[in-house]
Each structure stands twice: as C-alpha cells, then as structure tokens.
Amino acid sequence: MLHRIFGLETEYGLLIHEDRPDHSPTWFAHKIRDHLFRVQRRGVLDLHHRGHDEPPGNGGFLTNAGRIYLDMGHLEYASPECRSLMDVVASDRAGDRLLQQALEELGFSEQVSLIKNNIDHETDATFGSHENYLVSRRFPFSRRGLAPLVTFLVTRQIFTGSGRVGSAAPQDAWIQTDRLILPPSPLGRHHVSELPFQISQRADYIVNDFFEWVQHNRAIVNTRDEPLADPNQYRRIHLLLGDSNMAEYATALKLGTTGLVLQLIEEGQAPQGLEIDEPVEALQEISQDQERRWLIRLQSQKAMSAVEIQERFLDCAVQHCKGQDEETDWVLAHWAAVLHDLRGDYQKLVGRVDWASKLWLLECFRDAEHVDWTDPTMKSLDLEYHNLNHAKGLYHGLLEEGRVPRVTTDRLIQLAMETAPKNTRAYGRSELVRHLLHERSASAVDQPPTPDGLFPPYVINWSIFQVRGHAPFPMPDPFKTYLDDVRTHLDSVIV
Amino acid sequence: MKHSMMPERREGPVDPMPKSPRPLEEGGGPRRPESGSPDKDNLMKRMRKVDPKQAERYRQRTGE
Numbered sequence: 001m002l003h004r005i006f007g008l009e010t011e012y013g014l015l016i017h018e019d020r021p022d023h024s025p026t027w028f029a030h031k032i033r034d035h036l037f038r039v040q041r042r043g044v045l046d047l048h049h050r051g052h053d054e055p056p057g058n059g060g061f062l063t064n065a066g067r068i069y070l071d072m073g074h075l076e077y078a079s080p081e082c083r084s085l086m087d088v089v090a091s092d093r094a095g096d097r098l099l100q101q102a103l104e105e106l107g108f109s110e111q112v113s114l115i116k117n118n119i120d121h122e123t124d125a126t127f128g129s130h131e132n133y134l135v136s137r138r139f140p141f142s143r144r145g146l147a148p149l150v151t152f153l154v155t156r157q158i159f160t161g162s163g164r165v166g167s168a169a170p171q172d173a174w175i176q177t178d179r180l181i182l183p184p185s186p187l188g189r190h191h192v193s194e195l196p197f198q199i200s201q202r203a204d205y206i207v208n209d210f211f212e213w214v215q216h217n218r219a220i221v222n223t224r225d226e227p228l229a230d231p232n233q234y235r236r237i238h239l240l241l242g243d244s245n246m247a248e249y250a251t252a253l254k255l256g257t258t259g260l261v262l263q264l265i266e267e268g269q270a271p272q273g274l275e276i277d278e279p280v281e282a283l284q285e286i287s288q289d290q291e292r293r294w295l296i297r298l299q300s301q302k303a304m305s306a307v308e309i310q311e312r313f314l315d316c317a318v319q320h321c322k323g324q325d326e327e328t329d330w331v332l333a334h335w336a337a338v339l340h341d342l343r344g345d346y347q348k349l350v351g352r353v354d355w356a357s358k359l360w361l362l363e364c365f366r367d368a369e370h371v372d373w374t375d376p377t378m379k380s381l382d383l384e385y386h387n388l389n390h391a392k393g394l395y396h397g398l399l400e401e402g403r404v405p406r407v408t409t410d411r412l413i414q415l416a417m418e419t420a421p422k423n424t425r426a427y428g429r430s431e432l433v434r435h436l437l438h439e440r441s442a443s444a445v446d447q448p449p450t451p452d453g454l455f456p457p458y459v460i461n462w463s464i465f466q467v468r469g470h471a472p473f474p475m476p477d478p479f480k481t482y483l484d485d486v487r488t489h490l491d492s493v494i495v
Numbered sequence: 496m497k498h499s500m501m502p503e504r505r506e507g508p509v510d511p512m513p514k515s516p517r518p519l520e521e522g523g524g525p526r527r528p529e530s531g532s533p534d535k536d537n538l539m540k541r542m543r544k545v546d547p548k549q550a551e552r553y554r555q556r557t558g559e
Contacts, residue, residue, distance in 0.1 A: 011558045015549060025555065073556040120555045127558030214559040240559065364535065365542050379550035381542055397541045 001327050004259050005081045005134035005424060005478045006088040008251075010095060010244055011074040011127040013115040015383060026073040028103075028112050033059065033075065035102045036068055042098060043068070044436045047456035061460050063418055063433050064094060065426035072215070074127050075099060075114075080426035081134075081478045085252045085327050087421045090408040092251060094416035100388045109389060116244045117162065117386040118201040121379040124168045126205045128214070129244035133237040133259060134229065134478055139266055141223075141235060143210065148270035150209055150220050152261045152313055153241060154283045155306035158294060159338045160254040161200035161287065162243035163355030165362070165373065165382040168204035195288055196373035197362070199355040201243045203287035209279050214240055220279060228462040230476035237262060241283070246386060246395035248407045249352045253338065256331035260317045269320045271312045275299040292346065307342050314339060351404040354395075358385045361394055425463075425475045428482030432465055435490050 014025035036042045043062035046069075049055055059069020065080035077095030082088035099114055119126050140146070198204075202218075211219035222238045229236070239258070245251045264270040275298060276282050282296040286306050289295075294306035314335050321328050341348040349356035362381055371377060387393035390400075398404050420430035436458055459466045466472040473489050475482050 013553065013555045015553045017546070017549070017552075019552070072558040074558045076558075115553070120553045121550045122552075123554050125555045125557040127555060130559070215557070361538065361542065364538065368539055369543075375547075376550060377545070377547035380545050380547050383550055383553055384542070384545045392541065392544070394538070394541060397538050401537060 001083070001085065001256065001259050001331075002263060002321075002324050003479075004263075005083060005132075006085070006255050006259065007079050007081055007132035008088060008092045008255075009076060009078040009128070009130040009132070010092065010116065011071060011076045011118075011129070012099060012388075013074070013117060013120065013127065013386075015113040015115050015387075016111065017113070018111055023111070025112075026070075028108065029070055029073065029075045031106060031108070032099060032102045033068060033070060035106055036062075036098060040102065040105075041437055043433055044440075044458070044460070046460070048459045050461075056456075061429060061433050062098070063420075063430055063437070064091065064416055065420035065430040065433065066091060066095065068095070068098065072127070080420045080429070081424040082421050082426075083423050083479070084421075085256050085331070086408060086412070087416070088255060089248050089251050090412040090416040091421070093248065093408065093413045096388050097413060098417055100390075113392070114388040115383055115386045116246065116388055117164075117383065118243055119164055119168065119205075121164075121166055121382070126168070126202065128202075128240050129242050130214075131237075131239040131242055131255065131258065133239075133255075133262055134227075135235050135237055135262055136266060137227075137231070137233055137235055139235055139237075139262070145265065146210070146221055147275050148265055148272075148313075149237075149261060150279050151274045151276050151309060152258070153220050153239065154276055154279050154296070155286065155294070155309045156254065156257060157200045157203065157243075157283070157287060158306045158310070158342055159349070159353050160242055160245065160250060161198075161203075161353075161355045162245060162250075162386075163197060163199050163358040163382075164201045165197055165378045167195045167198060167288065171205060171207050194374070196290070197359055198287045199292075200283075200287035202241055203283045206241050206280060206283055220283065229478050233476075234478070243354070244386070245354050246393075247352060247354050247357065247404060249334070249405050250354050252407045253331065253334055253352075256327065257313075257317075257335050260321055260328065260331060261313055263321060264313070264316055267320065269316055271316050273298075273300060274304075274309055274312060277301075307339055310335075310339050351398060354385075357395065357398055357403075358382065361385065361398070423479075423481065425478050425480055425482055428475060428480075428486040429460070429465070431483055431486045432460065432490065 014028050016023060016025060037045050037060055043060050045057050045060035047056050059067055061067050067078040069076055079088060079091040079095065082091055096116060103109060103114060118129060206218050206220055208217055208219035210221050210223050211217050212222065212224045214222060218240055220241050222240050224238060227234045227236045242254060245254060277297045277299050286294045295303050297303050318332055322332055338352065346356045347360055350360045351357060362378060365381060385394040390396045420426035455468050457468050463476055464472055464474045
C-alpha cells in the first residue's frame with residue numbers, strides 16, 4: 001500500500017494435553033525455540049542482552065528477517081517489515097507454520113497445541129497481537145489528532161474481532177505491587193455476568209484511551225515512542241488492542257483499513273465530529289452487545305452504530321484513496337462488502353470474519369448436542385478454533401471445507417518462512433542472517449557471550465547491526481533494502 | 496564472500512489479491528449446513544473430538 005510499512009507481532013498460547021508437572025507451557029516454548037534455531041537453523045540467536053527480560057539466547061532473527069523469541073513465557077513471532085498486505089499476511093502465517101512445524105518435528109503434537117488466541121478463560125490472562133504501522137514524523141500524534149483513529153479502532157472490531165466465550169473479570173480488580181501484577185482474589189472476584197459470547201478477545205482488557213505501557217493499563221492507542229527507524233523521519237504506530245486473526249481475509253482487512261485511516265489522518269482527510277463520548281466503555285459495550293446493534297454515544301450526544309461510523313470512514317477513504325494502488329482498491333471493495341453484510345445475518349460473514357465463523361460453529365454444536373453456553377465444552381471449542389494443528393483446529397476445518405477465502409497461498413507462505421520481503425530493509429537483514437548462518441558452524445552459532453568481555457560476534461536489532469571488529473551498520477530507513485551495502489559490509493568482515 | 500542464494504519472493508500482489516472471494520459472489524458465507532451434509536459431518540466430527548475440559552487446563556501467563 002501507499003508508503004506504508006506493516007508489521008505484526010503475535011504471542012502464542014500453549015495448551016498442554018497431559019498433566020505433567022515438569023512440562024509447563026514455558027518448558028515446551030523453550031524446546032520449540034531451541035529446535036528452530038539449533039536444529040532447523042532458521043536463524044541466529046541473540047548473543048547479547050536485549051533487555052532485562054531478554055538474556056542472550058532468548059530469541060533471535062530468522063532468515064525471513066522476522067524474530068522468534070520468548071516474551072513473558074510466551075513464544076512470540078514478529079514479522080519482518082512488509083510494504084504490502086499480501087506480504088504481511090504471508091509473513092504472519094509463516095510464523096504460525098514455523099512454530100507448528102517445529103512442534104510436529106519434535107513429536108509433541110499429541111502433548112501440546114499451539115493456540116493463536118489472546119486469552120485464557122480460566123485465569124483471565126491475556127497476551128497480544130500487536131500491529132505496527134510506520135507513519136511520517138509529521139503525523140499529528142496528539143489527543144486531537146488521534147481522535148479519529150480512536151473512533152475507528154473502537155468500531156473496527158465488528159469485522160476484526162476473533163470472538164470469545166464469556167468475559168474477563170473487571171481489570172480494575174487487578175492489583176499491582178512493585179513489578180507483580182496480581183489477579184483479583186478468588187473470593188473477591190466477581191463477574192457481573194458471564195456473557196455467552198462477545199465479538200472481541202481483547203476489549204475486556206483495554207482500560208485506557210492513551211497510554212505507553214503494554215503489559216497493563218493497556219490502551220486503545222499505545223503511546224510509546226519507539227520508531228525502530230530514523231526518529232526524525234518516522235513514528236511507529238503500535239496498536240495492542242486487536243485480536244489475533246485466524247482468517248487471512250480478516251488480517252488483510254484489519255491492516256488495510258487501519259493503514260488507510262492513518263493515511264486519511266496524515267492527509268487531514270479523516271471524518272470529523274465522530275469523537276466517542278467514552279471510548280473505553282464503548283469498546284467493551286460493542287464487544288459485549290448480544291443484539292449486535294453496536295450503538296455508541298458520541299461527544300456530540302448523537303448515537304450512531306459502529307457500522308454507520310465505519311461507513312463514514314469508508315466514504316472518506318473511497319473519496320481520497322481510491323485508485324492509488326491495487327491493494328487499496330481491494331481493501332475499499334471488501335471493507336464495503338463486509339459492512340454491507342454486517343447489516344444482515346452474521347452467517348454471511350463466516351469464513352471472512354473470525355467472530356462470525358466461531359459463533360456459527362458454536363451454534364451448530366449447541367444445536368446438535370443440546371448444550372448451553374455455560375457448558376465447559378463451549379470454552380474448549382472456543383480455544384480449538386485457534387489451534388494451529390491443521391488436523392484438529394476448527395478454523396482449519398472450515399478452511400478444509402472450502403468455507404474460507406484466501407488472500408495468500410501456501411506457496412507464498414512457504415517462501416515467507418525462509419525469505420524476507422524484497423522491498424524493505426528486511427531484505428538486507430535477511431542477507432546478514434544468512435551470512436552468519438553460512439559462516440558459523442551449527443555449534444558456534446549459539447555460543448554464549450565470551451567471558452573475556454569481548455563484544456559478542458554479532459548484535460542484530462531492527463534498525464542496526466554490528467559484527468565484531470567492524471563499525472555498526474545502521475538501517476534507519478525501513479523502505480530501503482540496504483542489500484548491496486550489507487553485502488559490501490560483510491565482504492570485508494571475518495567472523 | 497559467497498552470497499547464499501535467496502529464493503525468489505514476490506514483493507507484492509503480482510498475483511492480485513482475490514477481487515471477489517467466492518463467498519462474496521454467492522452473497523455471503525455458508526448457511527447453517529443441513530443435517531447430513533458432508534461439511535457439517537466433518538466439522539461436527541472435529542468438534543466432538545475436542546476435550547471438553549481443555550479450557551480448564553489452558554492457563555497462560557499474562558503477556559503484553
């Protein structure tokens with residue numbers, strides 16, 4: 001799409017099928033990561049401390065220029081920088097397959113399942129799907145400038161939500177002591193009511209409109225200023241309110257519509273007068289609305305539905321962006337189609353919108369088995385929708401039945417598992433990772449840092465790398481591949 | 496240095512994103528399958544295999 005870099009970060013859950021005290025989700029996560037880097041040699045492990053919670057060996061960059069690492073005990077995959085929706089969808093699914101293939105090669109398929117969702121029903125834990133959009137530094141990053149984005153994000157869940165059974169406990173019941181975040185005590189815990197089903201996984205966990213932290217006090221717009229690029233030219237819009245999508249179509253539409261709305265804001269063309277009276281409350285009310293009327297109150301005291309608000313954004317995007325490139329036109333056409341269908345029977349969205357697919361499956365099961373929403377099976381089926389095992393997962397069952405439109409192909413996903421997009425700096429980083437893998441033996445590639453205090457053999461970050469004995473190599477422009485420069489730089493290096 | 500061969504990867508929508516996925520052309524997604532149709536049988540088979548207690552065992556750490 002027009003002058004945009006996209007990226008997705010996904011934290012995965014691990015469902016353990018056997019009760020063994022020595023086999024925790026984190027134990028499996030370590031095994032899978034080690035298999036990817038040490039056996040399959042998909043990339044190079046970090047040899048330096050990336051932060052207080054990322055010691056050497058915690059994760060590393062891949063040949064596709066993305067990253068796999070452990071974050072708060074979760075396996076996490078960050079896609080490489082992508083300029084097209086096609087690339088970011090393929091790159092995101094490449095992460096799913098890298099992890100699932102490693103799990104299968106390890107022979108763990110019957111013991112553990114990789115779950116691409118954002119909640120557990122039992123402890124109210126949540127973990128993220130983070131979206132990244134590179135914008136110009138001139139982007140109006142103020143409350144006033146971001147107001148249209150907040151309105152758009154609160155309402156886009158009607159087609160981006162992945163749906164869930166039930167709801168989370170009120171987040172203000174959580175307690176912070178020093179660095180520990182404690183759940184409400186079992187005695188003090190109270191769910192106002194256990195919802196049968198809501199359209200978003202993350203809505204219950206968003207408690208601010210703007211905030212910079214990512215682990216608690218999560219906000220509709222994360223305000224951390226970390227562009228991972230030249231800070232004089234760029235800003236990275238980092239969003240953590242979205243759900244992990246199983247449907248490729250939903251991923252493409254989520255990133256595509258959000259990218260276009262950011263463009264409207266950058267160009268001063270976003271619809272005006274749509275500020276929501278209480279955006280955080282509206283986010284949860286839309287998600288939990290059992291009648292799916294999705295009505296919210298604006299600051300003007302006017303009530304509008306989420307569909308109507310989305311249509312206002314769509315109208316502006318059609319007026320200002322139509323025809324600028326092929327992907328933009330795809331987004332505009334399918335944004336319109338989805339909004340049209342959201343006015344009717346939700347079953348029309350099955351295959352394209354995750355919450356609709358999940359709800360339809362659950363309703364089919366309820367009808368056939370005569371169970372109600374409080375049956376524990378319903379939460380278990382909710383999880384199974386997100387199982388990455390093609391032979392078991394319910395999303396993959398729909399896919400197998402031809403119910404799900406694709407926006408990429410298995411061949412492109414296979415390529416994206418190994419190679420980077422050729423039109424961003426990911427291409428240059430990929431060359432570096434291949435060079436290090438080629439030059440270093442399997443046993444040396446993950447050596448711990450030398451105890452003599454020497455600089456480790458290499459340090460790789462998103463916007464810079466350094467190979468021992470040579471000057472740092474900055475990559476401040478994500479739109480450049482740096483390929484020739486990286487090759488020239490590496491030609492003179494002896495690792 | 497010998498540069499490793501990087502397989503070709505298409506940069507963008509050379510093969511354009513589908514202009515109109517089939518469910519759209521047909522006026523939307525699936526209707527609730529009729530009893531006995533193969534798709535319902537297969538999907539129900541998957542759902543019946545799910546351990547009804549697995550959600551109780553799915554205990555994750557809070558992430559970001």
